[in-house]
Amino acid sequence: MTLKKLWLPLIAAGAVLTTSYSLYSDENEKLKNYQGTYECSPSIIHSPTSIEEIQDIVRDALVNGNTIMTGNRKFASQIDAACTQDGQVQVTLENMTDVVDFDPEAMTITVEAGMRFNQFNDFLRDKGLAVNMVTELGTFTIGGMLGSGTHGSTFQKKSNMIADYITSMKIVDGMGDVRVLTGEDLNAARVNLGVLGVVVEATVQLEPAFKVKAEVKGYRNDSNLEDVILDLARNNYSANVAWFPGLGRYTTTLYNEVPLSTKGNDYNAQADVSDIQEYFFGLLFDALHETKNSSLQCFAAAVRYGARDGSYFRNLDTGFKSYKPVGYSDRMQYFQCKDPDKCVWDKLPIALQEVAIPFEQLPNWIADVRKILDNNPRTCFPLNGIYFRFGKASDSYLGMSAGRDSAFVGIEYTLRQEGAAVPKNYFVNLEIEQMSLRKYGARPHWGKNSVAIFEDMPSRFPKWNDFLAFKQEVDPYNVFTNPFWQRATGDDPLSNYLTPGCNLRGECYCTEDSHCEEGTTCQAGGFFEQARVCK
Known part of the structure; x- marks a missing residue:
């Protein structure tokens, strides 16, 4: 480790000690997803109202060896993608929902990442402007859409993801510093899973409303x-x-x-x-x-x-x-x-x-699904x-x-x-x-x-290693991590989840009968024989 890295936590500690430290927090509150089917247990949930407060939160976590994840109290995920590890620090941007800057001539808008997508569109519609991408549910936050790559459906426009219409992004990184991302750094961060820092603002390219x-x-x-x-x-x-x-x-x-x-x-x-x-x-x-x-x-x-x-x-x-x-x-x-x-x-x-x-492979995929269903009409x-x-x-x-x-x-x-x-x-x-x-x-x-389903994720993205290199740059102490990210990277191998009944819980594809529910056995797929299913 370089001398600079050794000194950074001490500098962060000094910044925390000299700051007027007033955080909007709830201790021991549970965090649940939109259906109430998944629950997370952070030690504390912070609801900051400013970038400066977020910087304090990050520096405090760095000093105390905590990890952080950003996600809403009713997060739009079926699993723990937006959850911090149990006992760690959760941040929600529910109090950061404003328009920061609007330039009608350049057709750009900068908003805080806690703004909901329907509120975003309501503002633009009144101005005669729009964003190309529209998803099917409008209550996602802008930050959440960038974290997960939320998308709609269009093949005639530039992209079906709002992430691709972002022209710059402001984050608080793993050292508590503010960074404005453009160019290739922005490409790394467009879909960020919350592991690069807290996305606080995003500037979006607009077009005339239609x-x-x-x-x-x-x-x-x-x-x-x-x-x-x-x-x-x-x-x-x-x-x-x-x-x-x-x-x-x-x-x-x-x-x-x-x-x-x-x-x-x-x-x-x-x-x-x-x-x-x-x-x-x-x-x-x-x-x-x-x-x-x-x-x-x-x-x-x-x-x-x-x-x-x-x-x-x-x-x-x-x-x-x-x-x-x-x-x-x-x-x-x-x-x-x-x-x-x-x-x-x-x-x-x-x-x-x-x-x-x-x-281009979709017709072949449909034909293969038909063959699977031939065995199960x-x-x-x-x-x-x-x-x-x-x-x-x-x-x-x-x-x-x-x-x-x-x-x-x-x-x-x-x-x-x-x-x-x-x-x-x-x-x-x-x-x-x-x-x-x-x-x-x-x-x-x-x-x-x-x-x-998140098996062998690094092999699925040609720039996976580039993303990891950028994460190391902006978050050298791995402040922004959670169990979901550890599984996706393979640091927590999916083989760890091969336990009795894991197929029933959605935690594994079976490799032996004990992984299945009672009355079924682990068998090869009827058409795609590489698959292992309980039936």
């Missing part, structure tokens, strides 16, 4: 899906495809730009369900979680197909359904929830796995089918589309709960998942998946 028209259509024969899906992505501003292979059907939602003057004030009403609909959805999904009956799974899939094969847009002024919907790009592509603190899916036992594979995907979105290659080091055009493939399923049965034909999901990883070089979404 509206989109949407076309929703259902197809009752999926035999041509491989032939058309790449063109659907290429030929539309934004395309979302939901494939229900157990039913032999698929739906498309296609968006295309129209002038801002076009008549229409519609919005995406997917989350507008009545209390009685929510109640019956709850009964159905609870039953799906426990049942071993394929017919009920396929009935649920048919219900969801019916909800997606026609317009699910409404007029903002009248509340009536719109059959030729036109509206502002953000309102049309993401949906609001009637309860701002909980959407219907927050209350139901579901989870999501998503991976990104090379775009009554497998239905009851929530949104198999859901496809698309994006161009990213300059980010750790984005899901880093360096390659990508298809994003998502499968929702009834949530596994400890002590309860896995979903019907869950082994089919796991065979698809392992085939995606090992045959198609899939990259898992950083915030949505199980423990097991």
Whole structure:
């Protein structure tokens, strides 16, 4: 270690001692994810109101040998990606939500990282400006979107990630110093997993606001899906495809730009369900979680197909359904929830796995999934089918589309709960998942998946070592780390999680029968024989 590094903690300690030290903190408070299914136990949660307070927090952690992670009290992840290690320091930016600078001529805006994406878009819409990328849920924070690489779907624009529209980023690094990142440093930090420091501000490149028209259509024969899906992505501003292979059907939602003057004030009403609909959805999904009956799974899939094969847009002024919907790009592509603190899916036992594979390989991937399902013809995907979105290659080091055009493939399923049965034909999901990883070089979404899926992550990103080198520069004492990062790097090998019942908990792909739930054994996949599944 250099003499400089030896002295740095002492300098940090001096800075802390000479600072007016007033931190907004809660001790021994639990941190939970959006569904309340994952809980973290930090020793303290700090809610700073300024960059200077964040600097104090980091320097205090450095002096005391603590680690830090930034994440909201109701973080949008199924696992511990946003959690600090138990007993360590958590930071939330819930009090840092302001616009720092707005330049309408340059069409740029600088915001604090705690700002929610829907608030961000509300501000821009009033100014006649927009950002190209729109995800499907607007309540994510800007900092959280940069941490995980949150994305939407577009193959005609520069990128489907807001991370790629950032022109500079301000962070508090592992020494408590403020850095402004541009150029190649910015590419390293665009998707940062929270392990480079606390992202405090981001400057975003904007464009003139626009509206989109949407076309929703259902197809009752999926035999041509491989032939058309790449063109659907290429030929539309934004395309979302939901494939229900157990039913032999698929739906498309296609968006295309129209002038801002076009008549229409519609919005995406997917989350507008009545209390009685929510109640019956709850009964159905609870039953799906426990049942071993394929017919009920396929009935649920048919219900969801019916909800997606026609317009699910409404007029903002009248509340009536719109059959030729036109509206502002953000309102049309993401949906609001009637309860701002909980959407219907927050209350139901579901989870999501998503991976990104090379775009041009998608038809082959679909053909291989059909072969897996040939062995299990009554497998239905009851929530949104198999859901496809698309994006161009990213300059980010750790984005899901880093360096390659990508298809994003998502499968929702009834949530596994400890002590309860896995979903019907869950082994089919796991065979698809392992085939995606090992045959198609899939990259898992950083915030949505199980423990097991993050296997061999360094090999999946050509600039992984460059990212590690940049982390060493900005965080030489590894202040910003957590168990999720330790697993992703391989410092905590996934082999450590090969324990009895680990497949049921989503912590492993089985290698022996003891890893499976009672009544099943560890077997090779029916088509992709490299997979190991419990059935």
